[in-house]
Amino acid sequence: MSDYWKHKQKIAKSDVWIVAFCFVLATPFFYETFVFCYHKIGVIKTIFFVFFHYFNPLLLVYFLVYFLLPVSIKNKNVFYFTLILLVTLLVQAALSRTVYGFLGVKVAKINFDTITFEIQDTIMLAAPLSMILFVKQLVEIKGQFLRIEKEKKEAELKLLKQQIDPHFLFNNLNVLGVLIQQDKNSATEYLNRFANLYRYLIKYKDEDVVLLEEEWSFAQNYIFLIQQRFGNTYDFSSFQNDSIGPLLSRFVPPGAVQALIENIVKHNQGDHERPLQIEVEFGDNYCAIKNEIRAKLTSVESTQTGLKSLEMRYRLLSDQKLMIKQTEGSFEVKIPLLKSV
Structure with missing residues (x-):
């Protein structure tokens, strides 16, 4: 696991602004969820529920974009990526059921269909932001590579001309x-x-x-x-x-x-x-x-x-x-x- 932490990506300021912008766009969904739960579990628990319901996929985005994807690409290991992602989704599903139960939200019995639905729900919330941030990283990495190659070429040419x-x-x-x-x-x-x-x-x-x-x-x-x-x-x-x-x-x-x-x-x-x-x-x-x-x-x-x-x-x-x-x-x-x- 040493490579796992060694190759993690840093969060740029522009990434924070992208996340903030996405949260602003998601404000209507926050409000809709709040209204739906308010009359069933009360104000305080609804606030915690809304926060966790949308913050939980954000943790997946962070883990996926800044840790799992960079390491998997570095090692070129698709099996490693799939296994870790599946385990992470299962852990998140279990955590969600625990928190929802604590807040008094009724959850369906554990079976294959309910677990699949909860994983799909998490992926649907996390996938768009993950794609945006990952594509942004690829563009930045390509730009850095081209800039480094240009600087290297200029340095070599300068040395040869000297x-x-x-x-x-x-x-x-x-x-x-x-x-x-x-x-x-x-x-x-x-x-x-x-x-x-x-x-x-x-x-x-x-x-x-x-x-x-x-x-x-x-x-x-x-x-x-x-x-x-x-x-x-x-x-x-x-x-x-x-x-x-x-x-x-x-x-x-x-x-x-x-x-x-x-x-x-x-x-x-x-x-x-x-x-x-x-x-x-x-x-x-x-x-x-x-x-x-x-x-x-x-x-x-x-x-x-x-x-x-x-x-x-x-x-x-x-x-x-x-x-x-x-x-x-x-x-x-x-x-x-x-x-x-």
Whole structure:
């Protein structure tokens, strides 16, 4: 019985108001019962009779809605629910007969028909209010669940987006320091691109999705930084702005294209004599980034800021998934272009 008390529901203020409203609606029935009993058992006993006659089903409502139903649903035990409810109704019927006899109200002899009638009478009084309160609880629980899921999703997205910001800051600052000493004009261009890149991150840090046009511009700034850092070891010549067309009005998570490019550079070895080929294709409802596989000589520790994080972000935003294809010599990732979220 420990679970029985552990999973009981609390009474909300709105529940009290619902019960009070139902009692107000039932006032004519109170009056009718009072008039019917007044001339037979007197004023005092009639007051007690009316109070008990309507308060007894209220106890059943309380027990059913706030104890029995939550526990039975939690344990998924229909037999348990039926047995306890039947025992409770029998106890209430016996209690009613005892109280009515004490008040001087004539009651029929105990038999199957009288017990059945008293149980039916109690159910008829308790069922409407029980249904109202239980449905209200279900609606509130569903609302709480949806709110918790939304907050969880927002927290996970925020964490994943925060992982993007500082990932390549240190190396880029090192490159900037070298350029300042060697070529101030190149350093100025590098700094402008670097500033545009972080301006994008700051601008869209609280957004779940951005226009592909904005993301593509961000990715081009990132590519420029890569080229300044590694020279021509990575060949991005296949990137064509005019191949995107109307797809620029679609949406992707902030940093999605950049994350794929970063993943390629991180895990594949570039070479000045034989640059690593990277291709981008904008097709129907997707953006595909494909690269030849050329693993680095030294293993690179995997983190959650790459492909896995991007997969997680798409799962949180939509029912569309990343499409990953790997062959012996190439690796390709297709990210869905979202119409809206």
